[in-house]
Amino acid sequence: MLPTVDIVILNYNGRKFIDECIQTVQQSTYSNKHIYLLDNASTHDDVAYITVNYPAVKIIQNPNNNGYCAAYNLALQFCTGDYIICLNNDVAVAPNWIESMVELAESDESIAAIQPKLLSYFDETEFEYAGASGGKMDVYGFPFLRGRIFDSIEKDNKQYDNITQIFWASGAALFMRKSALIQSGFFDETIVHHMDEIDLCWRIRMAGYKLFVQPKSVIKHIGGATIQTKSFKKIYWNHRNSIYIMLKNYNSKHAWLFVPVHVLLDYMAVAYAIISLNFVMAAGILSAHFWLLSNIFLIRSKRKETQAMRKVGDEKILPFLYRKSVVIEYFFKRNKTYLTLTNIDLHENINH
Secondary structure (H helix, E strand, O other), rough: OOOOEEEEEEEEOHHHHHHHHHHHHEEEEEEEEEEEEEEOOOOOOHHHHHHHHHOOOOOEEEOOOOOOOHHHHHHHHHHHHHHEEEEEOOEEEEOOOHHHHHHHOOOOOEEEEEEEEEEEEOOOEOOOOOOOOOOOEOOOOOEEEEEEEOOOEEEEOOOOOEEEOOOOOOOOEEEHHHHHHHOOOOOOOOOOOOHHHHHHHOOOOOOOEEEEEEEEEEEEEOOOHOOOOOOOHHHHHHHHHHHHHHHHOOOOOHHHHHHHHHHHHHHHHHHHHOOOOOOHHHHHHHHHHHHHHHHHHHHHHHHHHHHHHOOOOOOHHHHOOOOOOOOHHHOOOEEEEEEEEOOOOOOOOOOO
């Protein structure tokens, strides 16, 4: 019998997206699946609309819109399938998008998370901002993707069509083994928004599991067209959470080694922002650092909790991190694509 896959579509006032998303998911050829709408306290009539028009879709109602992490933690407790897929509502999936991920996961019980290839909904020849073909991160806590570094998005010329291990998988379409989450823990609700999936994937590796990208599975995602990369909130959450997850997930040696470099790069960005009269960026970064300084005891408590579940040391995790600074490579050396990064490992087909 095929493993059960629970597909959980996160929704908040998403009527303009939800029809195509649910219809393409329902048309998926994988038979042993259950579809859920995780409604994050929509203020419109989304739940009533789904109940009437898609009666086969089960509803998980979050009474409060308290962030991505809290919403999905509710769903993770509710769902009982062998695998769960966290899915944004602004996607359209290919009919056979599930089979190749299940096949890969079933080939190795140590594979805990898989990401499909994410292409732009508006231009299928181009990767999508939020996921591209698998997530990476440098040791200083700056994430990037196979197909997108900062604001530079590549065309999909099949250059990243290899099935390979990655450091993090995009929350826009995140396939996970339910049993592995018992070991790693669910999403960290302190994060609230942004970099939540990176933190979870990091802890999945700390629990001794692997993460892969499966480019045979293809999804079209609208998200990149609506992300406000210059907004105060986006800047604040990204800079706050990147340092936060480093402080709790690295061992003591590497936290002391890498976090100060991240802080230094942040203050270089603040100086540049002030010179450029970009006070929104400067305020976002400074506010993020103020939160970190104001929550030292919370961070220490979360670090203690995270380190207690660790099964493997940093020496097993560092090979999946980029050992140079992607900030320096991109902004100073002008390396705008994943394949042009200095000393990037091009032999990625790590056996599993």
